[in-house]
Amino acid sequence: MLPKIISKKNFKGFVEALLAENNVVAPVKKDGKYAFSEVESFDEIALTYDTTILSPRKYFFPQEETLVKFKMGEGEPKAESVVEAKPRVILGIHPCDIAATWLLDVVFSQNPADPNYLEKRKRAILIGYNCGQPCDQYAFCKDMGTHKAESGFDLMLTDLGDRYFVEIGSPEGEALLSAGDFEDADADDLKALQKFNDEKETRFVKRIPYDTKFLPEILEASHDSLVWEAIGRKCFSCGACNLTCPTCYCFNIKDEVTANLMEGARKRCWDSCQLKDFAAVAGGENFRKDRSARLRHRFFRKGKWIMERYGKLGCVGCGRCDRSCLAKINSVEVYTQLAGDRRK
């Protein structure tokens, strides 16, 4: 699928054609920050945003979603499956969030596959936006190799000034092209893209003083480090790191009933391994009752265990956890401190 070009003027028409018949989600300005939100007009869209409070994870794995509806009342209780999924175009997703989506796809598609996630994901079109500079001082995406995306999107846009360079990542992406005035990219366009990406490489810097492929072994050697206790003393156990993380997928399941107690819904909602009772059991034991143990658990998931299970680090370096941390715990500092004098 050869790349395309669309002028900025025609791009507006393309987005408006998408808006006319689809549910479109894009970054919008919100309280001085940005958030992915459903949009109705082209002017609401802030494509040149830095970062969003939450990643598009919320559209595939929402804060709360119904899994089962049930009727209680008289007679036998009855339960029926609910798989909510509506078609959606997600416009302007950064490479780090594309990498996070890829990871969630892997997690939710394997034994057993989870239709509540996969059906939403299957119906979503991802139009990526190739960011030209790091979001802010918190981003460490280059360390995680996620500041650029070669796949995982349906279309990928790169801003070349008066036009967008459009990479096509899937047949679904290609099918969208009929909605706009796209032209084949020529040699000059390719050269301009190369220049953009070369300049991008110089703007993004690595912040962790070693290759992150060593993270699993550095963590393994640091299990008993007092670093965990030191950051545990700062942590408020608020769970903001989990809520803003694009790859966190732990959850809780709870029932909600109507006021007349006749029917209700079983819902899945986000949960946080930083909350005190997360690993508590019925018998009263709590296997991670200390904040230090819970923090270590989160860092081990991101830097070691997800890698061992799924072949990719569980962190995409978006920096949202650090940005949202009330105690100013900083992942890059933790990873740096754990490695001590190790430099590679």
Place this chain on the structure above:
Amino acid sequence: MTIKEEESAVAPSIFLPRMGRIVAAKMLTEKEKFFRVVLGDGKPLGHKPGQFVEVSLFGIGEAPISICSSPTQVDSFEMCVRAVGSVTNAMHRLEAGATLGLRGPYGNGFDMDAMKGSDMLFVAGGLGMAPARGVIKYCLDRRNDFGKVTILYGAKNPKELLFTDDLAEWAARPDCEFHVTVDRPDDTWKGNRGVITTLFKLVKINPSNTHTVIIGPPVMYKYAILEALSAGVPENRILCSLERRMKCGVGRCGHCQIGNVYVCKEGPVFSYAQIKRLREGI
């Protein structure tokens, strides 16, 4: 340009429970209630000893409950439930005829084929007797498949002993050895006193051909494992079932995670050879 709606049928949620009916219910102690359940479609649950189910009561929620019967009993399965949370307390209000939702069976369970021909030593403490009973019953129902069967059981006091009919049967059977102890005996108790590890001195263990199954409260594991190790049982034949709060049962929600292990999938049965590498395990 509209994105095409998928035409293929949408798979149902993996969280949709099937229905089961309670056919017998009775209090075993002040805190534990016994349930026998038949699935709505009449089919066997098809579980392995040591597996668990997610029991749901609509409007209240789900709780992971271990299965206390053996798959050799095909027409129904059994659970022994202590009232500790909202679901288990609500279950205690159910009697025969009531319906409940079920997901599973989940977890690895015990690999009974791998233990064929071996002596079996069971060490059950407190409510640990519930999952242990499923394995014990399996061995006794297929008695010729196993060597010597020895059962050690410990409870806090005589009133907390579970499955007293089974205990009497095991004590009477010539083809199995049964010892029970209580920590805090009352005036009527004439048997062994003390923690469960005191029973080890009463039994003879052939370390080269014994599987030890240990299930009990968290505090028990270390001491029971030490006894088995000092009797010479190899680490990989000391099998424990660990308690965690499995909310999803499918290795995803994270609540039961120990290190990189999901207890609901890779467990709840682990050998000591595995557990010794699991920090936070016991």
